[in-house]
Amino acid sequence: MPPSRSKLILCSLLVFAVLLLIFPSHKAYVSYTTSQLSPSSSTIKPNAVIFMLLPPSRVHQAILALYNVENRFNRRLKYPYVLFMTEDELAAVSNEDKKKIDWITEGRAKFATVTKESWDIPSHLDKSLVQHSLESIGFSTGYRQMCRFYSGFFWRNPAIANYEWLWRLDTDIEFHCDIPYDPVQRLIDSNKLYGFIQISPDADFVQPSLASNASYFLSTHSHIIPPNANLGFVWSGQSGIKKALQGQASNPEWTRMCMYNNFEISHRSVWESEVYTKFFDYLEQEGGFFYERWSDSPVHSLGLAMSLRKDQVMQFTDMGYQHQGWGYECPQQLDRCTCLREGPAKGFHDNAERWFNATELQADSWGT
Ligand SMILES: *[C@@H]1O[C@H](CO)[C@@H](O)[C@H](O)[C@H]1NC(C)=O
Numbered sequence: 355m356p357p358s359r360s361k362l363i364l365c366s367l368l369v370f371a372v373l374l375l376i377f378p379s380h381k382a383y384v385s386y387t388t389s390q391l392s393p394s395s396s397t398i399k400p401n402a403v404i405f406m407l408l409p410p411s412r413v414h415q416a417i418l419a420l421y422n423v424e425n426r427f428n429r430r431l432k433y434p435y436v437l438f439m440t441e442d443e444l445a446a447v448s449n450e451d452k453k454k455i456d457w458i459t460e461g462r463a464k465f466a467t468v469t470k471e472s473w474d475i476p477s478h479l480d481k482s483l484v485q486h487s488l489e490s491i492g493f494s495t496g497y498r499q500m501c502r503f504y505s506g507f508f509w510r511n512p513a514i515a516n517y518e519w520l521w522r523l524d525t526d527i528e529f530h531c532d533i534p535y536d537p538v539q540r541l542i543d544s545n546k547l548y549g550f551i552q553i554s555p556d557a558d559f560v561q562p563s564l565a566s567n568a569s570y571f572l573s574t575h576s577h578i579i580p581p582n583a584n585l586g587f588v589w590s591g592q593s594g595i596k597k598a599l600q601g602q603a604s605n606p607e608w609t610r611m612c613m614y615n616n617f618e619i620s621h622r623s624v625w626e627s628e629v630y631t632k633f634f635d636y637l638e639q640e641g642g643f644f645y646e647r648w649s650d651s652p653v654h655s656l657g658l659a660m661s662l663r664k665d666q667v668m669q670f671t672d673m674g675y676q677h678q679g680w681g682y683e684c685p686q687q688l689d690r691c692t693c694l695r696e697g698p699a700k701g702f703h704d705n706a707e708r709w710f711n712a713t714e715l716q717a718d719s720w721g722t
């Protein structure tokens with residue numbers, strides 16, 4: 355007997371309901387990226403995850419960081435955590451530590467492994483050149499693997515592939531202020547795609563040909579670069595931007611300005627954009643993550659500058675966020691901060707105006 359019409363309708367309704375359950379984030383995704391501030395956005399909890407990459411030797415440090423993050427905001431916001439390790443490293447984490455993490459995070463943290471593709475040195479690379487670079491530039495293979503992972507792979511890892519908002523943190527951090535709002539929601543409400551704390555210049559001796567490679571990429575892909583991209587953040591002045599677009603810029607034209615990205619909240623569309631994925635694929639093929647020590651911080655910053663507008667980025671200045679013993683911003687007159695404006699906080703220097711006040715290329719000189 356053929357199924358009755360009403361059974362068929364019931365059946366398709368059920369399938370639809372199940373699909374909604376499986377892909378609840380889809381609707382939210384559409385509303386963030388295609389519409390302007392919709393009032394409904396504040397009623398949907400952002401689909402966000404906090405993640406870290408760490409070796410087993412840093413588990414204790416990670417526990418302290420998680421405790422701080424929970425205390426300062428996440429016991430309220432309840433975002434899940436993903437802690438990345440390589441497979442053999444993960445096998446070395448004790449059950450005792452896993453239980454502590456479980457307790458502190460109320461069961462919201464899970465470990466995940468990095469994929470081989472995102473970690474192993476690509477087979478097309480010349481091993482003797484890699485060895486030479488390890489000896490001449492320094493920094494371990496593991497450090498370079500981390501830089502490459504963050505440059506081109508983190509958002510594709512299956513453990514976080516279903517989250518829209520990706521909040522990166524490190525293990526050696528401290529928030530000196532309570533955060534009484536949801537930073538991800540704040541980005542959404544202000545129509546931003548990327549949030550950072552600090553901008554500072556990076557060294558170029560570890561990545562001598564990153565800038566020339568970025569310039570070459572720009573010259574061969576200018577047709578996909580949005581005309582209002584914030585190129586002046588990474589290329590000095592009108593002449594620097596023009597040289598970069600012609601493929602003739604290198605370190606002298608590179609401002610070396612970088613988002614200090616051990617704190618970074620991004621919408622995944624930033625990394626999935628045609629510009630960024632092609633940029634990473636090109637860098638990957640050139641091999642500089644191992645032939646030199648290209649770091650994810652300048653790679654992200656060069657990529658942001660060629661794909662985003664100034665107004666798509668936001669700075670957070672009220673978190674008292676500190677990385678290692680470095681200088682950090684201890685906000686003035688905020689009762690919810692416990693930092694002192696002495697010691698490391700005194701040495702805080704930020705270059706955020708280099709993003710927000712970057713040179714803009716005169717319209718008539720685009721592509722000339
Ligand atoms: C890009 O980087 C690679 C690896 O360091 C280097 O061999 C190559 O010459 C660079 N290309 C440009 C255009 O700078």
Ligand SMILES: *[C@@H]1O[C@H](CO)[C@@H](O)[C@H](O)[C@H]1NC(C)=O
Pocket residue numbers: 707711
């Ligand atoms: C922004 O740039 C203009 C022009 O280069 C300069 O006069 C101004 O001082 C800059 N503002 C800040 C906050 O750096």
